Amino acid sequence: MSHQFGDNQVLQKVNLEVCEGDFVTIIGSSGSGKSTLFNIIGGLLEPSSGEVLLNGGSIIGKTGHVSYMPQTPSLMPWRTVMENVELGQEIRGTVNHARTLELIDKCGFTAIKDDMPGTLSGGMRQRVSFLRALNTSGQLMLLDEPFSALDEITRIDMQQWLKDILKVEKRTVLMITHSIEEAIKLSDKIVVLEDKPATIKKIYKTLQEMTAESSQKLREELLELLR
Ligand SMILES: Nc1ncnc2c1ncn2[C@@H]1O[C@H](COP(=O)(O)OP(=O)(O)O)[C@@H](O)[C@H]1O
Numbered sequence: 001m002s003h004q005f006g007d008n009q010v011l012q013k014v015n016l017e018v019c020e021g022d023f024v025t026i027i028g029s030s031g032s033g034k035s036t037l038f039n040i041i042g043g044l045l046e047p048s049s050g051e052v053l054l055n056g057g058s059i060i061g062k063t064g065h066v067s068y069m070p071q072t073p074s075l076m077p078w079r080t081v082m083e084n085v086e087l088g089q090e091i092r093g094t095v096n097h098a099r100t101l102e103l104i105d106k107c108g109f110t111a112i113k114d115d116m117p118g119t120l121s122g123g124m125r126q127r128v129s130f131l132r133a134l135n136t137s138g139q140l141m142l143l144d145e146p147f148s149a150l151d152e153i154t155r156i157d158m159q160q161w162l163k164d165i166l167k168v169e170k171r172t173v174l175m176i177t178h179s180i181e182e183a184i185k186l187s188d189k190i191v192v193l194e195d196k197p198a199t200i201k202k203i204y205k206t207l208q209e210m211t212a213e214s215s216q217k218l219r220e221e222l223l224e225l226l227r
């Protein structure tokens, strides 16, 4: 698939296949077209050419097939945690309180479900935002730099939390990140984008049970590639 804004060729023949259950990370420099790619997959933007297929059917220009977690939490300050987590269902007309409560419980949020977002830390707000994306029927989740605004300790905690949740709530995830460490820690596959225009430079398969040496080698290769 390719995309240009006027004369600005942003994505060029980006060809990517994601298998069900995979955690795929996309790394690329700022302005390389990562969010544009997500907007196209999310159906918010139509590509200049090419196809976007989900289970074999085109989803170009169609929203509602994937759940999207934006970079900033954008929670509604006048709604409780529970009401925020239910927002996606409300928009789609598929409110299911029992399901929301079950998810809140699984994620350890029962004690704060009636709190207002303003009383929570940045990390907690980000978790609520993730839960909101999780609380829709879409199998595919798009996470646009979900941890970039967090301090390092919160970020490490949250990566582990995300891993644990995905063990019980299985999803296919496409995540944008700037962090090589984060990519190695979380993903099954790492996609490196080359910019201006963005093409896929390299795809790495990472093994979650990688030895210390092979993950160090991967770290060095990625660093070299992204320089
Ligand atoms: N709606 C738009 N109209 C015109 N140009 C855009 C629009 N959205 C993004 N761009 C341009 O596309 C390029 C890629 O942007 P973006 O996808 O946001 O990059 P990234 O998320 O990798 O930082 C940039 O040059 C940006 O200026």
Ligand SMILES: [Mg+2]
Binding pocket: 034, 035, 036
């Ligand atoms: Mg972006």
